[in-house]
Amino acid sequence: MKIFKNKTDLIAYVERLKSKKKTLGFVPTMGALHQGHASLISKGLSENDFVVVSVFVNPTQFDNQEDLVKYPRTLDSDVELLTTISEEKIIVYAPTVEDIYGDNVIATSFSYDGLEYEMEGRFRSGHFDGVGTIVKRLFEIVRPDRAYFGEKDFQQLMIIKKLVEKHMIPVKVIGCIIYRAKDGLAMSSRNTRLKSDYREAAPFIFKTLKTAKEKFGTKSATKVTEWVIKQFANHELLELEYFIIADIKTLKTVKRKSNQKAYRAFIAVYADDIRLIDNIALN
Known part of the structure; x- marks a missing residue:
């Protein structure tokens, strides 16, 4: 080589x-x-x-x-x-x-x-x-x-x-496409720095994204965002920095859904002092 x-x-x-x-x-x-x-x-x-x-x-x-x-x-x-x-x-x-x-x-x-x-x-x-x-x-x-x-x-x-x-x-x-560990955590070089309890908790991020995708089919972007914020507010180890649903072309936060546009949910979370990001296509 x-x-x-x-x-x-x-x-x-x-x-x-x-x-x-x-x-x-x-x-x-x-x-x-x-x-x-x-x-x-x-x-x-x-x-x-x-x-x-x-x-x-x-x-x-x-x-x-x-x-x-x-x-x-x-x-x-x-x-x-x-x-x-x-x-x-x-x-x-x-x-x-x-x-x-x-x-x-x-x-x-x-x-x-x-x-x-x-x-x-x-x-x-x-x-x-x-x-x-x-x-x-x-x-x-x-x-x-x-x-x-x-x-x-x-x-x-x-x-x-x-x-x-x-x-x-x-x-x-x-x-x-995003390469994930078997438990769903997006692979990142920062994952190696996670303490064991935070590593165990981290798959919650993708689990939440998947549920948000399901909810986006029937609920507004605002309602889905409020739900995600609540999930992390109740979490003992993971701290939400942001959750945003955005138009994939402009990356601007969606205010009202349109069937003519494609959307993606983006998230950033702190696991102790390690910052983890992830995203998922919504439609």
């Missing part, structure tokens, strides 16, 4: 592959890889000759510096997992902060036509500027044909599609 620590060597290698008409998939990650990442990589391998996996904890998308410090960094075990998927067809890019940003570790300001102000954007100041900065830079370095993102971060997926559209970046962005 080829592992690159600097962009100069990676760019030269990618150029050689492209000169041989090889196609490249790309899965950007912040490491602490799990089966959710593996599912994205496997899809990429089924549609491309090679897949580049970046492993980089991006400092400019953290509004909470403590979260940045605590974020798991497990490159050796990440490479072990990747080896079980493919030794020959996966290329790892694990740069330093300096290799990506030089001496200027700062995010560029982006406009995503308002998508950035909804949900996560309300609670994580500057987050999507950091996301846009790193993803655009990685696209420029890797030059993939296709890039794969999980729908667990659905708002991020929509924002990256908007980034590609507005900056005319020649890559096809592909959203992939």
